[in-house]
Amino acid sequence: MSGTRAIASILLLLALGFLAALPAQAQERLQLVATTGMIADVLGELGGDQVEVQGLMGSGTDPHLYRQTRNDVTAMTRADAVFWNGLYLEAQLEDFLARLAQRKSVFTLGESVPVEARLADEEYTDQYDPHVWMDPGRWRHVVLAIRDALVELVPVHKAAFTERADAYLSELDALNAYAHEVLATLPEGNRVLITAHDAFGYFGDAYDVEVLGIQGFSTDSEAGLARIETMVDVLVERDIGAIFIETSVSDRNIRALVEGAAARGHEVRIAGELFSDAMGERGTYEGTWLGMLDHNVTLIARSLGGEVPEGGRLGRLAAKGEDE
Ligand SMILES: [Zn+2]
Structure with missing residues (x-):
């Protein structure tokens, strides 16, 4: 060889x-x-x-x-x-x-x-x-x-x-x-979170925020007109100024609320997108459970009048203080 x-x-x-x-x-x-x-x-x-x-x-x-x-x-x-x-x-x-x-x-x-x-x-x-x-x-x-x-x-x-x-x-x-720290800074009258479906019940329970979803725990049934009307009443009567859409749920009902409130002379803005039942893109901070919750907590606290650091808990959030 x-x-x-x-x-x-x-x-x-x-x-x-x-x-x-x-x-x-x-x-x-x-x-x-x-x-x-x-x-x-x-x-x-x-x-x-x-x-x-x-x-x-x-x-x-x-x-x-x-x-x-x-x-x-x-x-x-x-x-x-x-x-x-x-x-x-x-x-x-x-x-x-x-x-x-x-x-x-x-x-x-x-x-x-x-x-x-x-x-x-x-x-x-x-x-x-x-x-x-x-x-x-x-x-x-x-x-x-x-x-x-x-x-x-x-x-x-x-x-x-x-x-x-x-x-x-x-x-x-x-x-x-x-x-706990940033959500404690919410003004008392603003401790209301309105979203497309009831995904935030545990969040509200943990941080003493009242949570109202247009749809129930699941997204598989349509929200009726009556439910939309009731929610518009809540927005107007309690003078709620910000509501949220969810990345995994259609924003149709949330937009109906904004229009319904506007028709009654009450302006509501869509404060941004929350991660409810799915996280952000893979490979991003928001695509992790820790980042997803940081995003939600920070956006909710900021939009409802609380005091939050720019970029969230670790300064890593992509959305820094700008409403979408
Ligand atoms: Zn859900």
Whole structure:
């Protein structure tokens, strides 16, 4: 064997070894699927290099109406575990996930929030408000449930998952403290948040803000004219000057409120877009749960007359004080 051929053989062997090693390494990482972006975000933060996370719903996606695609079914069927919110949020996925849960690990994270900390639906008293990511105090339970699920799936990485969860929870606590601080500066008469649907109940409960949604907990039913009329009455009678649209819900009803109030001589402005059931674009600060809440807290506090630092808690928000 000549020197050149020997080197070529060694290189070939190295290349084959490298190729063989790649899939094995990839397979070592836990393959996880999450329904909402908020859940996918925390899974990625806590799982680190030990997991590969696929989120099914992107920014602007309404989970109440979302139906699984063929690709989603393949991803969920192949995954090591699937994580969803439950509490009837992903209503169209319920049947599929219930069947999937009979043969693999499916974690229903919303149910980790204790029953006594959940808000009941006014209409359907056996159902709960599913929007548990809106209050850091409730979301803490979900973060802990994700940590425990990861430990259950790969016990050998327990120390890493625990360490990352602790670090994440201290950020969560700092965000919660910031929210309390800036929302406490709202003038008393302005502690009213009006949005397209009832996604902010836990937020209002946590920070003592009255919340009125045009639609209920879900977006799957049309708001009637009577509901719009009632809300216009509230705007006029209580002299509310700012309302909000949501990135994952049509702004039609909110615009109807603005027009209805204008017809009665009361000017209401649309103060901007809140992230209700979906986060911002992937790769941005607002595309993380921490950034999403910072955006909401900061925009709400500023628009309703409170005092907030420019750029939010960490100075990282894209929208700095300008109304959209
Ligand atoms: Zn919702």
